Structure formats: C-alpha cells, structure tokens
Amino acid sequence: MGSAPLGGKAHALGMLAGVALDAVFADPRRGHPVALFGTAAAALERRTYGDTRAAGAVHVVLCVGSVALLGAAASRSRNPWARGAVSAAATWAVLGGTTLGREGAAMADFLEAGDLAGARGRLPHLCGRDPSHLEEAGLARATVESVAENTSDAVVAPLVWGAVAGVPGLLAYRAVNTLDAMVGHRNARYERFGWAAARLDDVANAVPARLTGLLAALGAPLVGGSARRAAAVLGRDGHRHPSPNAGRCEAAFAGALDVTLGGVNVYGTRTEHRPEMGDGPRPSAADIRRSVRLARAVGFAAAGIAVLVALRG
Structure with a gap:
C-alpha cells in the first residue's frame, strides 16, 4: 500500500486529535456547537414548517x-496543519462519548446510593423516557439501553462519516442526528414534517449501528461476557x-453484558411495548458501569478503524 495523500493524513491525524480532545474535555457546558446548530434549526423551522x-x-x-x-469550505486549506486543526x-464538536460515559x-452513582429521586432527575440527560414512575431496575435498563444506542449515534456514526466524507461528513451527520432528535417524532406536529429527518437518520446510521453491534460483541470479554453469546x-x-438500527446496538450490549433489555417504555402520554432482547437478568447499577466500559472500548476501536480508513483516503 502506498502512502496516503497529505490531505488524508492531515484529516486522519486531526480526527485522532479530536478523539483525544473529547476524551479529555468532553462537551462544554455552554456554547456547544451542536446546541448552537439546534438553536439555528429551531429558528429556521419557524419559517419552513408545514404539515x-x-x-x-x-x-x-x-x-x-x-x-x-x-x-467543505473550512477544510479547503492547502496547509496540512490547518486542515488537521479543522x-x-x-471531530471534537460532534463526538459525545465522554459525556455519555x-x-x-x-446514574450508577445515584442508584448505588439508593437515590431514586436523583436518578429520575438525571435520566432525561440520557433519553426521553418518563422517569417519574421508574424504580431501580427500570432506571438501570433505560440507562444501559441509552448507552448502547448512543454509542452508535454519538461516537461510531460520526467517526464513520468522518472517515468516508471528511469534515463535511462529520458535520452533516451530526446535523442529521440532531434534526431527528428535534423533529423526527411520531406526534401530531411532526408526523409528516419530521418524516424526512427520521428516514435520513435511519439511512445515516445503518452501517454505524451494525458496526457498533459487531464491535460490542467482539468486546464482550472485556466486561466479563462472551463474544459468542453476544453475537448470538x-x-x-x-x-x-x-x-x-437501535436494536442492533441494544441486542449486542444485552448479549455482551448477559442481561435482558426491552420491555414497556413510557414517553409522556405514549407507551411502547418493545420486544425483550437477551437471556440474562434485568440490568443493575453494576451493569451500567460495565456498559460504560464496553461503550468506551467500542469507541476506541471505532476511532482506530476510522483513522485507518481516512489514511487510505
């Protein structure tokens, strides 16, 4: 294999630096670029909305x-240092793995301390599920499921798109995923208006979700699980x-952790009955910590793959 073009090397090393930045600094509490995009998208929606x-x-x-x-404009510089910095x-702006962990x-801290009120108050940071009536088992399950799904959405998927489509791929993916969270809901307002965002998010996450599932299955021994069982x-x-897409991530985590995920989920006035996945007991606070370790391993593996792919670009 010949050496990668200089631009490919700059982008690959820049992505690696972005992963390191996320690991050290995580997401800023204020002024996050994704939050600023969300604010702009909401303002635009007031002009573009139609049923x-x-x-x-x-x-x-x-x-x-x-x-x-x-x-595309930001990454056009011929200076490799500038391209790498961009x-x-x-990469740092679109990743959310450290914050997810x-x-x-x-959540594990709250549950281990028996602080259900604190855990219920914290759950909305992870998912849109109604926590008001959830007990320890339900809170732990919601957390593990959210960690599994968001390992793809917040880590693997942006890295995949960054590897194959550069900086435009990084930013476009995060925009798609954010729009899905904002308008991709099956309710009266967004049933039709949010259709495009939801379907595009499904397409954008198809490969990353399956890669997440594969890496989680392979990483099962790192959290005391069986790769063969997780794959099954x-x-x-x-x-x-x-x-x-979410099912691939959650099923792999269920198998790797040897727990059972799925069941009844309440979202405001809407109740969903989801199929169970896995064969073990319901997850506990200890399983949350194991899921975080597994998510971290999956993220590092995905980063390595993404950097190698970008080097070949």
Missing part, C-alpha cells in the same frame, strides 16, 4: 446542506426492535 413531508424535506436540505458546505475541532456513571443475541434479537 407536509415536502416542507420537512426542505428543512432538512437547508439545515444539513448548510453545515456540509461550511465543513478536522480535530470538527459520565452520564452513565452518574445480536443475530437473534437485533432485528426485533422497532428501530432498524
């Missing part, structure tokens, strides 16, 4: 297209989840 799929598609094109163009900043650890649960249960 049609076409209006939602226009909204997605404007939001995602603008950040992709911004990424890649590092963009800290939120999971905080992934193959048996991954497709049973209502999400075409």
Whole structure:
C-alpha cells in the first residue's frame, strides 16, 4: 500500500486529535456547537414548517446542506496543519462519548446510593423516557439501553462519516442526528414534517449501528461476557426492535453484558411495548458501569478503524 495523500493524513491525524480532545474535555457546558446548530434549526423551522413531508424535506436540505458546505469550505486549506486543526475541532464538536460515559456513571452513582429521586432527575440527560414512575431496575435498563444506542449515534456514526466524507461528513451527520432528535417524532406536529429527518437518520446510521453491534460483541470479554453469546443475541434479537438500527446496538450490549433489555417504555402520554432482547437478568447499577466500559472500548476501536480508513483516503 502506498502512502496516503497529505490531505488524508492531515484529516486522519486531526480526527485522532479530536478523539483525544473529547476524551479529555468532553462537551462544554455552554456554547456547544451542536446546541448552537439546534438553536439555528429551531429558528429556521419557524419559517419552513408545514404539515407536509415536502416542507420537512426542505428543512432538512437547508439545515444539513448548510453545515456540509461550511465543513467543505473550512477544510479547503492547502496547509496540512490547518486542515488537521479543522478536522480535530470538527471531530471534537460532534463526538459525545465522554459525556455519555459520565452520564452513565452518574446514574450508577445515584442508584448505588439508593437515590431514586436523583436518578429520575438525571435520566432525561440520557433519553426521553418518563422517569417519574421508574424504580431501580427500570432506571438501570433505560440507562444501559441509552448507552448502547448512543454509542452508535454519538461516537461510531460520526467517526464513520468522518472517515468516508471528511469534515463535511462529520458535520452533516451530526446535523442529521440532531434534526431527528428535534423533529423526527411520531406526534401530531411532526408526523409528516419530521418524516424526512427520521428516514435520513435511519439511512445515516445503518452501517454505524451494525458496526457498533459487531464491535460490542467482539468486546464482550472485556466486561466479563462472551463474544459468542453476544453475537448470538445480536443475530437473534437485533432485528426485533422497532428501530432498524437501535436494536442492533441494544441486542449486542444485552448479549455482551448477559442481561435482558426491552420491555414497556413510557414517553409522556405514549407507551411502547418493545420486544425483550437477551437471556440474562434485568440490568443493575453494576451493569451500567460495565456498559460504560464496553461503550468506551467500542469507541476506541471505532476511532482506530476510522483513522485507518481516512489514511487510505
């Protein structure tokens, strides 16, 4: 294999630096670039909203297209140091693995201390599930499921898109995922307007979610699990989840941790009955900590793969 073009090396090393920045600094409490994008997207929605799929598609094109163009413009410099710095900043901005791990650890702390009120108050940092009536087992399950799914959404997927599409891929993916969280809901307002954002997010996460599942299965021995069992649960249960992507992540984590995920979830006035995945007991606070360790291992493995792919680009 020949040496990678200078631009590819700069981007690859920049992505590696961005992973390191996320590991050290995590997400800023104020002024996060993703939050600023969300504010701008919400302002634009007031002008683009219409109860049609076409209006939602226009909204997605404007939001995602603008950040992709911004990424392309920012990474055009011929100076490899400048290109690497832009890649590092963009990678840090779109990754959320360290913050995800800290939120999971905080939930484990609350549950181990018997502080259900604190855990219920903290859960919205991880997911949109109604925590008001959840007990320890339900809170632990919600946390493990969120860690599993967000390992793909907040770590593996942006790295995949950064590896194959550079800085525009990093920023565009995070825009797609953020729009899905904002408007991709099945409710009266967004049933049609949010359709494009939700479907594009499904497409963008198809490969990363399956890579997450594979890496989680391979990493099972790192958390006392069996790679063979995790792979079996992934193959048996991954497709049973209502999400075409989240199920792959959750099933692999269930198998790797030897726990059972899935069941009844309450989101405000909406109740969902999800198929169970895995064969073990319901997760506990200790399993939350194991899920965080597994997520961290998956993230580092994905970073290594992404850097190698970018070097070949």
